[in-house]
Amino acid sequence: METRTIDLFDTTLRDGTQGEGISLSSEDKMRIARRLDQAGIDYIEGGWPGSNPKDLDFFTKARDHRFDHARLVAFGSTMRYGNTPEKDPNLMALVEAGTPAVSIFGKTWLFHVHQALGITDRDNLDLIRQSVAFMTAHDKEVVYDAEHFFDGYKDNPDYALQTLQQAAQAGASALVLCDTNGGTLPQEVSEIVRTVIGRFPDTVIGIHAHNDGELAVANTLAAVESGCRHVQGTINGYGERCGNVNLCSVIPNLQLKMGYDCIDPDKMAKVTSLSHYVSEVANVMPFDHQAFVGKSAFAHKGGIHVSAVMKNPSTYEHIEPETVGNKRRVLVSDLSGKSNIHYKSDELGIDLLSYGDKVPEIVGALKDLENQGFQYEAAEGSLDLLIRKITGEWQDLFELKGFRVIIEKNERAEVRSEATIRLLVNGEEEHTAADGNGPVHALDAALRKAICKFYPEVDQMQLSDYKVRVLNEKDGTGAKVRVLIDSQNNGTSWGTVGVSENIIEASWQALMESMAYYLQQQKITTENHS
Structure with missing residues (x-):
């Protein structure tokens, strides 16, 4: 029977910090890691211990913390050409990080092998095999990230598959196909993933998508439907350039719409608070229009929409907002009708049943004021006073x-x-x-x-x-x-x-x-x- 369980691999603390405007201290990383663990994330990639003191400090702090669910992961590259594994600083830093799992990336695209590394095709395969084998010999679970896999596969499919073969034979527990440049289309992802799974039917295949084509979520869902059971991403889609795939969108889509098991069902209602928590620690303003968890995700403005939502929310909502810990909001503006005013009044604790004749006056005043430049979507205090003025419930205190x-x-x-x-x-x-x-x-x-x-x-x-x-x-x-x-x-x-x-x-x-x-x-x- 086909497994429907997805391994969630969060790289907010590593790949996410490569995003413009994102900077996390080692203590910030610890706070987020604890929250990710509570949310039911399976793997938390903490950083690259061989690249900077801050990540090294994080792994030192993490040794004293017991994660209830997640496995902590240290990230690094394959060994440098000319080194032996025992003498390679990067691999030794991964060992010394003390994490139960490591993620190692290696070159898949011959363009990078020749131009970036300046080595032969065979040399690159040897680096992959030796690096993975060295880490498995140190009792590390190895997640192998095939960098630029889709570009490499489209350039030379035989060589791209050979790189995966080296990692699999050396003991990698998962082979992750990376759309590093973020330019692959969903149909290409589906076709290539199916080919890879056909070659490695007994190995967990993963997807690591970037959002340069605004397709990271679509590519991830396509990869899972084609057989991937390991998904890498970041909270809020933080990451280099246009960002990584947003786990706050991927998790609800996979679990609520596609029937896959990602996290415990009782944790789904905490996805919105997780999103907001990470943005708060990262000191980044939340994106109001973010799917599922954004402030505007279930906000209704048009009078016809509001009227329908009041009768049955399913008319204009694809899920119940509470499912992901969000809430419905009704906005008031020059597009508002009576339904908006009734909804907002109830929300503000104002009983309009006794002032039915005042509702048209409220709607008219609101539209006139919006025409003057007032906006009440984020000014509910002013809206409350406006309604109370017209109904006579507001008494001037000064x-x-x-x-x-x-x-x-x-x-x-x-x-x-x-x-x-x-x-x-x-x-x-x-x-x-x-x-x-x-x-x-x-x-x-x-x-x-x-x-x-x-x-x-x-x-x-x-x-x-x-x-x-x-x-x-x-x-x-x-x-x-x-x-x-x-x-x-x-x-x-x-x-x-x-x-x-x-x-x-x-x-x-x-x-x-x-x-x-x-x-x-x-x-x-x-x-x-x-």
Whole structure:
């Protein structure tokens, strides 16, 4: 009976770090490795101990950690021509790494054998055989990576298969076919994989795909359907150039759609959190439009779509988002209809059943404001206040009487920002001033100072992000701008938005609504508990 189990080989810590903008310390690698182990990954390639001190440090740290499921892998190349295995620094570094498994790459493409290594065809075969045999003699499980396999096979299929033969005879547990340049098409992958499996029916054949043709996932799925049972990739598709195949897409596709066993079913719901965890440790912004795990993967914007999804999510979703640990989101914009407003109101905890006549007004106001440049997809705090204003549920907790912001720069190139503000709070006028690192910071400080006597809880919230987007670039410095402010308190975050030709005014709108929303939520929480 055909096995449907897939060995997952993660190379985020090695191949992933070759991606532009990706840098991981040895401690970062340990944190990610532990998370990969918990996720049910079978092999974790930690790095190349023979190439740099950081990877060597990682393997030293890893010796003291017990992995519950995964086998740790050290990566390296075949021995250098002219060396003996015992004298080859790279092979000895693999032995000293102390991992139960190693991955060794060797040349498949004669173009590389002749141009990069400058050796004969026979010499390259000897390097592969001796290197793999040396590692198996040291009780290492050897995963052999056939570099540039598909390009090499298309150039000279007989020689490409000979390289695999050398690794297999020397004891490699898996032969991995690498699309190193990422330019192979799925139909080519399928045909070549079937040929390889026909030659090596008793050996595990793997696939290592790069994404230069935007086909890494398709090529990997094609390879598995053609018989590969070992899949290499990275979390979020990190990797050199256009990246490696994204395991966060491969795993759900293989397991949920194609019926292969990749990870324990109860771990599938943690794929999204794994993706976000790795991007956080790598200090890389998550890609919102990433399949399965991205913030936008199950986001619905068009009114017709939302109406259908509310009746049956399968109308516009290929899987239930919770299956991979994601969640459904409904966006509001100028494309919104009544269904969007009802869905978002429920999500925000606003009961619109008593305000059915207000829904058209809300939709109309939303479309008018979006036409002015407002955008509420990432500003749910402002959306909440907009709906409550129209329904009459929002009570102004403070009223602006005026503010002034001064920017001063002296002859020593020192810049000073000061804001003064007059507010009416609970019938009392407050007139305060504050300095700041910049005009928005000064305005924020002055606003807090004015209302903290009445609402001391504002000191518990803080601004976490500030973004400015120019809306009509052709107007230059006089262009309208959109300011988006993210705020947070005790793990809860919310966004607010402001739009104006004056960046300070736009910032004030977003800043004021951020505090108003927070105080409104605090008031609701207090009322619910009383």
